[in-house]
Amino acid sequence: MGKRLNTALFCLLIVVVCLALGACAVFNQPRFGKRPKGDRLEIITQSPNYKDGEFQYPIPTPQFSQDVSLFSVIWDGFYTFVRWGSVHIFEIGEAFHGFDLALLDCGQYDPRWSYIHMTPEEAAQAARDLGARALIPAHVGRFTIANHPWDEPFKRLTEASQDKSYQLLTPKIGEPVMQGDTFSQFYSWWTDIR
Numbered sequence: 001m002g003k004r005l006n007t008a009l010f011c012l013l014i015v016v017v018c019l020a021l022g023a024c025a026v027f028n029q030p031r032f033g034k035r036p037k038g039d040r041l042e043i044i045t046q047s048p049n050y051k052d053g054e055f056q057y058p059i060p061t062p063q064f065s066q067d068v069s070l071f072s073v074i075w076d077g078f079y080t081f082v083r084w085g086s087v088h089i090f091e092i093g094e095a096f097h098g099f100d101l102a103l104l105d106c107g108q109y110d111p112r113w114s115y116i117h118m119t120p121e122e123a124a125q126a127a128r129d130l131g132a133r134a135l136i137p138a139h140v141g142r143f144t145i146a147n148h149p150w151d152e153p154f155k156r157l158t159e160a161s162q163d164k165s166y167q168l169l170t171p172k173i174g175e176p177v178m179q180g181d182t183f184s185q186f187y188s189w190w191t192d193i194r
Contacts, residue, residue, distance in 0.1 A: 090129040098131025101179065102166075107140025107153040117146075120157035127166050134167045134183045141190065142173060151190040158188065 036044055049056050093099070106123035118126065120137070127135040137157050144150045154170060161168040170186045171177050178184050 089126050093130035093132075096131075098133065100132075101134045101136065101177075101183075102127050102130050102132035103136045103138045105139040106137045106157055108144065108146045109148070109153070110146045113146075120153050121160045124157060124160035124164060127161075128164055132166045134169050135161065136169045136171070136177065151193070154188070154190045 044050055044055060047055065104118065104123040104126055106118050106120045109117045109119045117139075123135070123137065137153060140153045141150065158168065158170075167183055169177055169183055170188070170190075171184070172186075172189050175186075176184075
């Protein structure tokens with residue numbers, strides 16, 4: 001029995017070491033933060049956010065410390081970047097000089113969920129505050145968990161987006177959106193479904 005246990009533990013150790021080496025190899029690639037070189041470094045140094053030899057984010061990122069829990073950092077980040085009613089949405093738009101495309105939650109809303117879900121009108125305001133050129137509604141159209149008809153978010157967002165500075169894009173689920181100088185045009189497809 002002892003020999004079988006030792007063999008099993010040895011095999012487990014080999015698997016763990018192989019997984020660790022594989023993870024190191026994967027996470028050492030550029031997309032996971034490997035130090036940039038050559039063309040990639042040149043692109044980064046051209047950024048207006050590259051100052052004093054390092055990339056500096058225009059919006060402070062929460063940092064871990066001994067007196068801050070992981071939960072509070074996650075919640076702070078969530079609240080800072082998602083909650084529509086805070087000034088942070090406007091600050092994000094200002095810091096990044098607007099966005100080409102914003103995908104914003106607006107399909108599952110209820111007064112009880114106001115801290116985690118936006119209404120269509122709130123999403124329209126957030127797109128405006130972000131300085132978005134185009135808005136795609138997210139979390140909408142597939143099914144409903146809220147107490148409203150499935151197509152109500154499309155109707156309300158279309159109404160709230162009238163005469164706004166952004167273009168409202170409402171592709172069917174799975175329909176591609178082509179980005180270029182102008183975005184694709186979509187029709188009110190939800191009115192055809194009964």
